Structures are given as structure tokens and as C-alpha cells.
Amino acid sequence: METYWVPLANKSRDPATFRKLARRLIVFVTPAIVGSTSIDAPAPIMKLGSTFNTRPGDQKRFIPALTEPSTEESQAQRWQRLMKAAQAAEPRAYAEFLREATSFIRVIARRYHNDASAIEDVVQETLIAVHRMRHTYEPGRPVEPWMAAITRARAIDALRSRYRRAKIETALPGDAVNEVADSRASTESDLVSQSTIGTALASLTPAQRSAVQLLKIEELSLNEASSVSGLSVQALKSSLHRAMQSLRANLLGNDDA
Amino acid sequence: MTMRKSTDKLIEHLSGTATPVKPLLPPSIRALMVLLPTLFVMALVAWKMGNLQLVLPAFANPPFAIAFFASLATGILSVLAALNISIPGRSDVWGWIPVIPAIAWVGAGVWECAVYVQQAGVHDYNVFASADCFAFIVMTGTVVAMTLYYMLRNSVSTDLFAITALGGLGAATLANALLTFFHPPGTNPVDFLTHLTAVTGLIAYMATLGRSALGET
Numbered sequence: 001m002e003t004y005w006v007p008l009a010n011k012s013r014d015p016a017t018f019r020k021l022a023r024r025l026i027v028f029v030t031p032a033i034v035g036s037t038s039i040d041a042p043a044p045i046m047k048l049g050s051t052f053n054t055r056p057g058d059q060k061r062f063i064p065a066l067t068e069p070s071t072e073e074s075q076a077q078r079w080q081r082l083m084k085a086a087q088a089a090e091p092r093a094y095a096e097f098l099r100e101a102t103s104f105i106r107v108i109a110r111r112y113h114n115d116a117s118a119i120e121d122v123v124q125e126t127l128i129a130v131h132r133m134r135h136t137y138e139p140g141r142p143v144e145p146w147m148a149a150i151t152r153a154r155a156i157d158a159l160r161s162r163y164r165r166a167k168i169e170t171a172l173p174g175d176a177v178n179e180v181a182d183s184r185a186s187t188e189s190d191l192v193s194q195s196t197i198g199t200a201l202a203s204l205t206p207a208q209r210s211a212v213q214l215l216k217i218e219e220l221s222l223n224e225a226s227s228v229s230g231l232s233v234q235a236l237k238s239s240l241h242r243a244m245q246s247l248r249a250n251l252l253g254n255d256d257a
Numbered sequence: 258m259t260m261r262k263s264t265d266k267l268i269e270h271l272s273g274t275a276t277p278v279k280p281l282l283p284p285s286i287r288a289l290m291v292l293l294p295t296l297f298v299m300a301l302v303a304w305k306m307g308n309l310q311l312v313l314p315a316f317a318n319p320p321f322a323i324a325f326f327a328s329l330a331t332g333i334l335s336v337l338a339a340l341n342i343s344i345p346g347r348s349d350v351w352g353w354i355p356v357i358p359a360i361a362w363v364g365a366g367v368w369e370c371a372v373y374v375q376q377a378g379v380h381d382y383n384v385f386a387s388a389d390c391f392a393f394i395v396m397t398g399t400v401v402a403m404t405l406y407y408m409l410r411n412s413v414s415t416d417l418f419a420i421t422a423l424g425g426l427g428a429a430t431l432a433n434a435l436l437t438f439f440h441p442p443g444t445n446p447v448d449f450l451t452h453l454t455a456v457t458g459l460i461a462y463m464a465t466l467g468r469s470a471l472g473e474t
Contacts, residue, residue, distance in 0.1 A: 020457055045365070085274065086272075087276070087277065087279075087280055088277050089276050089277040089279050091272045091275065092272075094267055094271070094272040095272035095273075097270040098272060099265075099268055099273060101269070104262060120263075120264060123264055124263070124264055124267055127267055127268065127271060128267070128271070129263070131271045131275070133345065135278040135279060135280055135281055135411065136280075136281055136343070136344050136411075136412060137280065137346060138280060138281070138283060139280055142346075144346075145345075145346035145347075146344075146345050146346035147345075147346070147353055148346065149345035149346040149347075149415055150345050150346075150415060152415075153345070153416070177359055219463035223415040224267070227267070227270065227271065227274075228267075228270055236443065
């Protein structure tokens, strides 16, 4: 492969073309070296391009560097550094790490799920798990196996919950679904107007309203809602239960009236 | 697209609200923190309360010595393995390491039983004659397992069953090793089966109890 790419790189004196070639090279080489690690590595490519511009004879030195483990090592070292900063709660480094990790997580999630929303669910669940388990990462060790294990666990959990749901849910014929949906829509619109719902929601405490908003309207999982609201899972469950009781009482009361 | 946006929002939220965390000590150090006090207390109990005059000479008997050291090694390696695989991304091979001494322990036990039957012949055994051994292994093992689970409480692993089962195996085989010093040398089949049942029972009990105690992540 090098015999094909290196002469191409040599022909190019334009840094932008060189970057394009280097990017193509990385796309070919990276999966072979680092498996599923993200191939979006703009920083090293920019560095290659600028070095090439200043010292054109140097490409022989850094082209082998791309195919040797040193590129992978630098990526690994970068993640180790970011993860260490994440443990020290440096927001920028932590956000950068999570953003870079997202593509890595997505690649693993795709091995278990086909559906885009299921993959994204796994990505989000994994990010939350990484956040909760970040103290279990031992500084100085590679981050990838640690994160891959967490991702696999979350992806398998998602598969299990999908199978569990599939077991208890029964498919209805298309017409039946539409009939139920139509009847529910008309009944609900007859019974409760938007203003009634608004009044009922306003009567809730902030914690109860937040629980309804996150769990019922935004349809977040308990773990996600807990992370977003700062409330414990138990507190969220309890708030939601009370909120639903209160809403039921308010709406039925209004309806009776 | 919306999902990606919500992922970005989640990242912003997680990074914005993160607080500093102290990384866990390496599993080998944490294993030492469990094993050193446990082994020290076991040695002290065996020295002060054990039947050393009867037991020490029995170490000249190979199956007896192998059974003791294999049980001890299974205990130590199981604790080390449980703490290692409690960290995501550590090699699954850790989980298989204690299997080797465990097989040696069972093999030595069978060997001891064969020698016993050869010398004493087959006779009516009282199934409940070794009830004390059962109680000893279960009670001592539970104490060791609790110490181990205290150390595991912050690991929040991704494979709880393997960890709790290994923890149970470690605790039970360490208790079994300590039992050697309170037990007449030479295991008969009922004795050995009782020990085996107690160890297996403790593994099952700890795997069930541990799962709810340590919780799913």
C-alpha cells in the first residue's frame, strides 16, 4: 500500500492535497492498527500538512510513522491525558473526550444494533455509564478497552430490554392500531383541553413537573433523567408517581365538573 | 439528527456538572488490602485455636498438603480475579485462573477420599456428621465475602455475576483452608462432599446476594 501512496504524496506539493492523501491513508490504515478507534484525526493531519509544507523531504519520515503504532500510541496517549483531566473534572477536556469517544462508542454499538435510534440510545447510555464509572479508569492504562467493555455491556443491556419488550408486546393489525389511536385522540381531545392540562401541570411542584417533563414528555430513561435533573432515580420515580396521581385527580375533577 | 443533538446536550451537561473523582487503587493493591488482614487473622486463629499438634504432621501426606495449598491458592487467586474483572476492560482470563487450583483442590480431595476408603473400607456414613464443617465454611466464608464486597462496592462492574461468584469461591475456599486446622486429618467421602456443598452453596448464595448488594450499573 505504501508503494502506492507514497509516490502520490511525493507528487503533491500542495499541503491541502497532501492532507487529503494523508486522510485517505489513515482511513485505510487506522482500522487495521487500532480496530474501531475513530478515524477522524484532524489534528495529526494538519500537523502533517504543515510539516510537509515547510520541509518537503520529510514525508519519508512521517509516512512510515502513520503506518507504525506511534500514531495509535499518540491517540491512545491523548485519550489517557483527557481521561485523567476528566477525572479531575476539567470541563473542556472532559467534553472533548466525550465527543471523541462518541464515534468510538457508535462503532461498537453498530455491531449490536441496526436501528439508528437504538444506536444513539446506546451511545447516550454509555456516556452516562462512562460518567458514573470514570473513577474506575486507572490512569496510565489504555482507555479503549475500558470504554469498549462499558459500551458492550450497555449494548447488550439494550438488546436484552428490546427482547423483553418484544416478548410482552403483541403486534396488532394496522387498522386496529389506527382505530385505537383515533379513538384515544378524539376522546382525549374531548375530555381535556390544552388549558386544562396547563392548569393541572402548573399545580405540580417543580420536582414533579421536572419528572413529568423529562420522563413522559422528553421520554428520557430514568438514568438520563437523573443525570439531567440531578435527582436520584428513586426521587424521580416517587415524584413521577405523585405527579401522575395529582394530574389524574385534577383532570378527572375538571372532567366531572 | 435530533438524537445527535440530544447527545451533544448530554455531553455538555455531563462535562459541565462533573465533579473531581479519585481513581480507584489498582486491583492488585486492593486485593492485598483484603487478603493481608484476612490471611493474618486466619493465621492467628489457626495458631491460637487450631489443632496444630495433629494437623502439622499431616502436611507430610501429599494429598492433604495439596488439598490445603490448592484451597488457599484458589481463595487468593479468586479474590485477585474478582477485583481485576470488576474493572471494565480487564482480561476475562482472570476469571479462569482460579479454576486451576480449584481443580487441584477437588482432585486432592478425591485422592484423600480414595485413600480413606482403601484403609477404612466402605461403611455406613452419617450424612450429618460433618454439619459443623458446613456451618464453619458458610459462616467464616460469609465474613470474608463481606470484606471483599466492601472493597468491591465502588467498582460498579459490567459483569456482576462473574465477580460475585468469584468472590464467593474465594471466600469459601479461604474458609475451607482455615477449616483444615480444626478438622481431623484425612477426609472421608461425606466430609469432602459436605465441604464441596458448602463451597458451592456459598458461591450461589454470594452470587445472588452480591448482585443485589452491589447493584447493576
